[in-house]
Amino acid sequence: MIVRTLITFATSFLILYAYRALHIVTKKWSKLPRRFTRIAFLVLTFFVYITTTYISVNFETYKDTEALMNYTIVGAITLSVTVLSICIIQLIGDLILLFRYLKFRAKNKEIVSGGNEMTRRTFVSKMALAVGGVMLGSFLWGTTKGKYGWRVLKNKLSFDNLPASFDGLKIVQISDLHLGSFQNNFEPLQEAVEMINELEADYIVFTGDLVNETYTEAEPWINVFRKLKAKKDKYAILGNHDYGWGRGHEMTPESKQTISRGVAAIAEKMDFKMLLNEHTILEQDGEKIGLVGVENWGYSPQGWFPTEGDYTKASQDMEDVPFKILLSHDPTHWDHKIMGKENVDLTLAGHTHGGQMGIAIPGLFEISAAKFFYDRYAGAYKEGKQHLYVNRGMGFLIFPGRVGMPPEITLHTLNKA
């Protein structure tokens, strides 16, 4: 109760501190637009705060009403990010003004108030509102259109041990579809399938998490993903959610088995060949490379994730091939079991969704919430001669959107060095 009261007090304070920026900026506006803007800000922010808090507190009552849960998650995160960004810019501005004030006091100079101070304060408030506005706009876009803004990323890799006939091999990787989150909204993913087909890949690989909780979510999508075409073949593995991981404590070993085998059966109806702790040999002009797929193996200090993945078993009796590709859902598998331990040239993973939110300047800088949980959370990594690529996923989960972290289709092109 005390904690809840403190949170309420702190949140109300932050909303009012953010409101102060609006108050300053609208000071010279004419009466009607000024009043309307100020009242609209206060009513909207407190409405979202009170309703999302109420639904969160009564989680058990509303947890099965998906629209309300989505509203709560989006509302709470958008409100927090918008208000906090306004407050942080204002706070920086206020601290600078305070510092200037103390400096003048220390030098026993006369403090000039009015004109300049007010201009500076208005400038800071405008900056704060602009940043808040960008945040608000980004979240509204990300939860409506941005989550379907498919982005093709090209990853070119060269290997000196790649057999010559595989030079220029094109592999399209997709991951983390989480089909249950699309609520049978087929059109965006149909467009994604067309985009992928235009890439004319030799192979398409899916690196796990077809569903959120159970295999029935994927049934309506069979015809959509059957249309996904590769020149040669399509392969898939399972992710932690494909074992019913999203259902938490309800799960027994038997129900995990039922769900994972159900997901695999549906993926096969989508014309994917499953690699569940097994391998296949890809052949071209008499030359061969190995493609290995493991079941989910994920590390967390709490032991949260399934650890059925077994590279040793998957690569058992594999022909002696000069080059190996591994499909493994969780990138921690690479760190713990593959890197420096197994003779795997390229590992393709997913799982992190790139955090679904982030700030990125392509090629220069990228930060995401996933960075706090995963050392290797998105994109290409290399240690020695071993490569890992972590796909940012196509779907979304819990937070029904993507902000600054678009859904990804990766085109890997393998060249002989």
Ligand SMILES: [Fe+2]
């Ligand atoms: Fe996932």
